[in-house]
Amino acid sequence: MKxxxxxxxxxxxxxxxxxxxxxxxxxxxxxxxxxKSDVKVGMAYDVGGRxxxxxxxxxxAGLDKAKSELGVxxxxxxxxxxxxxxxxxxxxQQLIDAGxxxxxxxxxxxxxxxxxxxxxxxxxxxxxxDDASDDSxxxxxxxxxxxxxxxxxxxxxxAALKSKTGHIGFVGGVNVPLIKKFEAGYIAGAKAVNxxxxxxxxxLTQPPDFSGFGDPAKGKTAADGMYQKGADVVYHAAGGxxxxxxxxxxxxxxxxxxxxxxxxxxxxxxxxSVIMTSMIKKVDxxxxxFIKSASEGKELTGNNIYDLKAGGVDYSTTGGQIDDIKxxxxxxxxxxxxxxxxxxxxx
Amino acid sequence: MSATGLEVGTQAVADRxxxxxxxxxxxxxxxxxxxxxxxxxxxxxxxxxxASSGALAAAIGLAVPIGLAGLGGLWSERAGxxxxxxxxxMILGTWGAGFFGYHMGPWAGALGAIVMGMxxxxxxxxxxxxxxxxxxxxxxxxxxxxxxxxxxxAARFFNGLPGGGPTQSPPIDSLxxxxxxxxxxxxxxxxxxxxxxxxxxxxxxxxLCTDVSILTIIAVLLFVATWWVLWRSAFGLRxxxxxxxxxxxxxxxxxxxxxxxxxxxxxxGLAGLGGxFLALVAANIYRDGQTGGRGYIGxxxxxxxxxxxxxxxxxxxxxxxxxxxxxxxxxxxxxxxLLFAVLLVAIGVWQIVRNQRVxxxxxxxxxxxxxxxxxxxxxxxxxxLTGTTPYVTTxxxxxxxxxxxxMPAADGQIYRKGEGH
Numbered sequence: 001m002k003x004x005x006x007x008x009x010x011x012x013x014x015x016x017x018x019x020x021x022x023x024x025x026x027x028x029x030x031x032x033x034x035x036k037s038d039v040k041v042g043m044a045y046d047v048g049g050r051x052x053x054x055x056x057x058x059x060x061a062g063l064d065k066a067k068s069e070l071g072v073x074x075x076x077x078x079x080x081x082x083x084x085x086x087x088x089x090x091x092x093q094q095l096i097d098a099g100x101x102x103x104x105x106x107x108x109x110x111x112x113x114x115x116x117x118x119x120x121x122x123x124x125x126x127x128x129x130d131d132a133s134d135d136s137x138x139x140x141x142x143x144x145x146x147x148x149x150x151x152x153x154x155x156x157x158x159a160a161l162k163s164k165t166g167h168i169g170f171v172g173g174v175n176v177p178l179i180k181k182f183e184a185g186y187i188a189g190a191k192a193v194n195x196x197x198x199x200x201x202x203x204l205t206q207p208p209d210f211s212g213f214g215d216p217a218k219g220k221t222a223a224d225g226m227y228q229k230g231a232d233v234v235y236h237a238a239g240g241x242x243x244x245x246x247x248x249x250x251x252x253x254x255x256x257x258x259x260x261x262x263x264x265x266x267x268x269x270x271x272x273s274v275i276m277t278s279m280i281k282k283v284d285x286x287x288x289x290f291i292k293s294a295s296e297g298k299e300l301t302g303n304n305i306y307d308l309k310a311g312g313v314d315y316s317t318t319g320g321q322i323d324d325i326k327x328x329x330x331x332x333x334x335x336x337x338x339x340x341x342x343x344x345x346x347x
Numbered sequence: 348m349s350a351t352g353l354e355v356g357t358q359a360v361a362d363r364x365x366x367x368x369x370x371x372x373x374x375x376x377x378x379x380x381x382x383x384x385x386x387x388x389x390x391x392x393x394x395x396x397x398a399s400s401g402a403l404a405a406a407i408g409l410a411v412p413i414g415l416a417g418l419g420g421l422w423s424e425r426a427g428x429x430x431x432x433x434x435x436x437m438i439l440g441t442w443g444a445g446f447f448g449y450h451m452g453p454w455a456g457a458l459g460a461i462v463m464g465m466x467x468x469x470x471x472x473x474x475x476x477x478x479x480x481x482x483x484x485x486x487x488x489x490x491x492x493x494x495x496x497x498x499x500x501a502a503r504f505f506n507g508l509p510g511g512g513p514t515q516s517p518p519i520d521s522l523x524x525x526x527x528x529x530x531x532x533x534x535x536x537x538x539x540x541x542x543x544x545x546x547x548x549x550x551x552x553x554x555l556c557t558d559v560s561i562l563t564i565i566a567v568l569l570f571v572a573t574w575w576v577l578w579r580s581a582f583g584l585r586x587x588x589x590x591x592x593x594x595x596x597x598x599x600x601x602x603x604x605x606x607x608x609x610x611x612x613x614x615x616g617l618a619g620l621g622g623x624f625l626a627l628v629a630a631n632i633y634r635d636g637q638t639g640g641r642g643y644i645g646x647x648x649x650x651x652x653x654x655x656x657x658x659x660x661x662x663x664x665x666x667x668x669x670x671x672x673x674x675x676x677x678x679x680x681x682x683x684x685l686l687f688a689v690l691l692v693a694i695g696v697w698q699i700v701r702n703q704r705v706x707x708x709x710x711x712x713x714x715x716x717x718x719x720x721x722x723x724x725x726x727x728x729x730x731x732l733t734g735t736t737p738y739v740t741t742x743x744x745x746x747x748x749x750x751x752x753x754m755p756a757a758d759g760q761i762y763r764k765g766e767g768h
Contacts (some may be wrong), residue, residue: 049514
């Protein structure tokens with residue numbers, strides 16, 4: 001019986017896959033009849049691709065919005081774990097060769113390959129998410145970065161306001177400058193509320209070992225340690241390892257803070273109650289902006305920073321757990337937007 | 348036959364020099380000694396997390412997958428097949444646990460993990476035993492295939508499920524875990540007293556009887572069962588003889604290829620269960636890349652343990668413990684510097700006084716003094732280095748225990764049926 005059930009579920013899944021494939025095919029053809037745009041967007045995802053419930057999905061949401069509202073043609077490709085530079089260059093080049101006029105690369109791993117492809121193909125426009133280095137610089141490159149430190153400041157303040165023990169934690173996936181930016185903002189925000197607060201920081205792996213973004217067991221171990229030592233709120237910037245942080249919070253009966261998307265909506269149902277807020281990074285907004293202004297004939301180039309002021313980062317209120325401190329957080333938000341508070345980028 | 352040894356042809360095979368047997372008594376002395384050392388270190392450095400029940404429980408959780416992978420390696424290598432494909436088999440196991448665990452419950456997940464791991468083992472067995480492919484080549488291929496297949500299957504079957512995606516499965520229900528009610532709390536009270544040695548023993552016992560997953564208990568039973576089967580049964584004797592001297596085994600009527608085949612498939616099943624533990628107990632989810640190289644570490648733990656279950660268990664526990672304390676952060680790794688310094692100086696003195704090895708001894712003392720200076724000079728070890736704690740510790744223990752490793756004599760050799768005739 002059970003085997004039969006599984007088989008039928010598998011069959012349904014296969015059918016569902018088939019459906020979605022057909023759906024996307026038909027929608028792209030129908031869009032060409034309704035509203036035709038000259039902009040053809042190729043999107044190269046980071047490891048995980050569409051459906052990772054995080055970073056890549058956020059970029060995909062921006063692409064989907066552009067597709068339905070602007071009628072652009074799209075094509076997608078995803079990276080695989082541990083691939084080399086040549087594979088990324090190849091992926092971008094394939095999109096260009098297929099006639100895509102605008103290429104969006106998701107993730108700082110693409111920095112070098114975008115820089116190279118932009119030089120080789122001056123007529124194609126590029127966007128890279130999470131990189132503003134010289135590697136990807138070019139006259140035809142939109143370098144999209146976010147002020148993660150500003151968003152993290154707000155959730156850090158929320159953590160300090162909600163902490164009863166005066167002790168909070170931060171779990172970073174991999175010890176890279178990008179994640180340090182999260183840590184720096186979080187610490188600054190917590191200290192702004194309570195200068196005497198104790199903050200434990202822990203990174204799961206060191207580069208070039210990037211397994212810290214996908215190892216829930218390690219995330220759980222690190223968070224367990226923090227909760228047992230007295231921390232009562234832990235913020236994670238650890239991608240897929242964050243699931244372990246939520247499990248640990250649930251087991252300890254304490255709180256956690258999500259990252260990138262509103263995780264109180266996307267995390268497994270059993271742990272949603274421990275996620276008091278999430279630091280949201282609106283990759284979708286940035287991707288949509290790039291495509292929209294391209295379709296209006298105005299190409300975005302240079303480093304476009306999506307900060308708190310531009311609405312690129314924010315905190316979530318799903319679940320209503322931080323409704324009581326919302327006014328205080330919005331005060332901090334106003335001060336950051338006005339420039340009264342400068343949030344550091346390194347801890 | 349002579350009185351001193353067995354004569355084969357004209358060559359005399361001397362009896363092995365008598366060595367102390369490492370029995371239960373020696374093991375308990377080592378365990379008590381280790382707790383005492385840690386206890387002293389805790390009092391001297393004030394790093395409380397060094398022997399907390401939380402750290403030890405985390406250590407158990409991290410040690411089990413490594414231990415199961417190593418146990419898989421043990422079965423395979425005892426039968427003479429090097430299994431570097433453990434990582435790939437673990438990855439298959441994580442997917443099996445995610446898929447069957449989601450659809451049919453966590454117990455089916457554990458079974459699914461074993462079956463997927465066995466499939467990996469089967470490929471390795473067919474390649475190495477049936478077709479005589481080089482063991483390393485086949486193992487590396489399994490690692491790559493395992494990764495690719497799991498990714499493909501995850502994208503195919505987890506996409507679109509609630510909470511699932513190409514890189515992760517929907518959440519899986521938990522397996523039961525056990526706490527001994529009164530005992531756990533009582534020990535917790537003693538642990539909090541901070542008494543020398545007593546509190547540390549209480550912490551160890553508390554970790555052993557609080558929230559212990561059923562899969563952890565099964566893993567321990569598998570260790571005992573493996574020891575009994577391989578070292579106490581006729582089947583095990585034949586299996587090991589295949590790894591030591593397949594020609595001799597075949598001349599005595601043992602079906603060498605069948606034993607090797609079976610051992611490699613069992614090996615895959617154990618590694619798969621190790622992956623299943625990661626998905627079912629450590630995370631409640633299949634996640635792309637969640638094995639993080641634990642298959643290789645399991646293999647290292649097995650070599651560290653001299654191809655014996657007890658040694659392997661020690662190696663896995665050491666790895667799990669050091670990994671747990673470095674992940675939990677705090678001052679523990681810094682406290683370890685002091686331990687390393689003292690150990691290194693002790694090794695140096697030992698080498699000079701007992702073995703007259705002045706150069707090695709001097710070197711150890713110099714390094715030990717430098718590490719000691721480092722301990723006193725800084726307040727914390729840089730984050731970039733704390734992650735290396737498990738590896739440094741293992742190297743040190745290997746140096747301290749002096750190399751006396753002996754792998755199965757025919758390990759890694761390709762055997763063809765009837766080769767000896």
